Amino acid sequence: MSVTKEIKRITTETLRKMKFEGEKISMLTAYDFTIATLVDKAGTEVILVGDSAANVMAGHETTLPITLDQMIYHSQCVVRGAKRALVVVDLPFGTYQSDPQRALDSAIRIMKESGAHAIKLEGGEEVAESIRRIVNAGIPVMGHLGLTPQSIYQFGSYKVRAKDDAEAQKLLDDAKLLEELGCFSLVMEKIPAGLATKVTESISIPTIGIGAGNGCDGQVLVVHDMLGLNNEFKPKFVRKYLNLEDQVVEAIGQYVADIKSTDFPNSNEQY
Incomplete structure (x- = not known):
C-alpha cells in the first residue's frame, strides 16, 4: 500500500517562523507552469511571479510595459505548478501608485483570478495608503525597497541605492512603516x-x-539569471548555477544538424 506524502503549504506564518528560528528563506521567480513546477519541486519556499516577466518573457527593456491582465495570466500558470511554495505576484506599474482604490481593485483581481497567495508592490511612504487598503482587505502584502525597477526612469540608472545617509535613513524608516x-x-x-x-x-x-x-x-533571484539563460546579463549579485544558454544553443544546433543530415528521425524514431 503506497502512502502519499502530505505536502505542507508554505504560508506567511511559515516565513515569520523561519525568521524567528534563524532559517534562511529561498525565493525564485517563475512565470510559467513548467518552471514553477521545477522550482517548487526543488524546495523553494517562495515563488515570485515578477513583473520581470516583461524582460525575460517578453523582451522589454524595462518592467513598465507589462499589464495587469498579463500578470494574472502568468500567475495562473505558476499557481497550477506550485504545490508547496507561497506564490507572490507583483502589482505592475500603474496599477497602484496614484489611486489606493485602484490598488485594492488590482490586488483583488490578482487574488481572485489567479489563486495566488500574496501580492508585492514597490515603495514606502508614497504608497502607504494603497498598502493599508490592501492589507485591511485581508490580502497579504510583500514590500519592496531600495532599487525599485518600476521607478527606473526616475532613478536614471540601475546603480546601488541608499549609499548616502539621507536615503539610507529613509529606507530604514520606510521598512519600519511597512511593518x-x-x-x-x-x-x-x-x-x-x-x-x-x-x-x-x-x-x-x-x-x-x-x-x-x-x-x-532570505534571498531571491530571477530564475533565468541563476540558470544562466542570458550570458549578457552579468550583475555582481547573480550567481549562475548552470550555463543553460550555451547548452541549449548547442543542443538545438545539433538537432538542426541531425535533420539536415537525415540522421533524425532514425528507424527507431518513426512508425
Whole structure:
C-alpha cells in the first residue's frame, strides 16, 4: 500500500517562523507552469511571479510595459505548478501608485483570478495608503525597497541605492512603516549589505535580499539569471548555477544538424 506524502503549504506564518528560528528563506521567480513546477519541486519556499516577466518573457527593456491582465495570466500558470511554495505576484506599474482604490481593485483581481497567495508592490511612504487598503482587505502584502525597477526612469540608472545617509535613513524608516502597515515581508534590492543587515535586525518581518548581502533573512533571484539563460546579463549579485544558454544553443544546433543530415528521425524514431 503506497502512502502519499502530505505536502505542507508554505504560508506567511511559515516565513515569520523561519525568521524567528534563524532559517534562511529561498525565493525564485517563475512565470510559467513548467518552471514553477521545477522550482517548487526543488524546495523553494517562495515563488515570485515578477513583473520581470516583461524582460525575460517578453523582451522589454524595462518592467513598465507589462499589464495587469498579463500578470494574472502568468500567475495562473505558476499557481497550477506550485504545490508547496507561497506564490507572490507583483502589482505592475500603474496599477497602484496614484489611486489606493485602484490598488485594492488590482490586488483583488490578482487574488481572485489567479489563486495566488500574496501580492508585492514597490515603495514606502508614497504608497502607504494603497498598502493599508490592501492589507485591511485581508490580502497579504510583500514590500519592496531600495532599487525599485518600476521607478527606473526616475532613478536614471540601475546603480546601488541608499549609499548616502539621507536615503539610507529613509529606507530604514520606510521598512519600519511597512511593518507597521502590516506587510508580511520585505524585499530589499541593490543596497549596501550593512544597511540591509541593519534593517533586518530592526524589524520583525522577514527580509528578502537581491544584491543586498547575506544579512537578510532570505534571498531571491530571477530564475533565468541563476540558470544562466542570458550570458549578457552579468550583475555582481547573480550567481549562475548552470550555463543553460550555451547548452541549449548547442543542443538545438545539433538537432538542426541531425535533420539536415537525415540522421533524425532514425528507424527507431518513426512508425
